[in-house]
Amino acid sequence: AQTVTQSQPEMSVQEAETVTLSCTYDTSESDYYLFWYKQPPSRQMILVIRQEAYKQQNATENRFSVNFQKAAKSFSLKISDSQLGDAAMYFCAYRTSTGNQFYFGTGTSLTVIP
């Protein structure tokens, strides 16, 4: 069974600094997709970044980048130049290449300190 683990329930970062959120997953599949979603206090979940397992290059979206280590089944999110608007719950998620089901981790609550 696929599981997604986020071992950091809470993280904090100074504004303008860099923070890394951790995620590990367990799967026997070789082809799959990984995601980071952001859920602000307003509750509407937003896709932050997406990584295809067959791609070795780490995905980047502006200030957000990932460190994808396939062998270690690790998928961390780096937020550079943190902004107050980055404060939210961050969820790591997994989907097989053929399935429709997304598996989410338990989330990391990020606080940005002014």
Added chain:
Amino acid sequence: ETGVTQSPTHLIKTRGQQVTLRCSSQSGHNTVSWYQQALGQGPQFIFQYYREEENGRGNFPPRFSGLQFPNYSSELNVNALELDDSALYLCASSLGDSRHRDEQFFGPGTRLTVL
């Protein structure tokens, strides 16, 4: 372009009752997925509807059922409510083709409380 909307925002029910939650998908989207998010947890996949047919189901009992209508809006029905059904229910819409399948757009959720 209209985003994903859900109704109602909040709902309080008692054990044993039945509830219907509604979701309007983003304009042009033909796929709706439903998730249950318990307090302090990540979303758990309930099921997905694609062009009015169930297209995948998570580990939820049959008392969780759904519908998708020709306009691609969707309902989640839960019968015989239990206390553990208290959660935020999220729906997400997407285009069902392989290129856009991952681009889920989430609604704000319905907070269900079962007393």
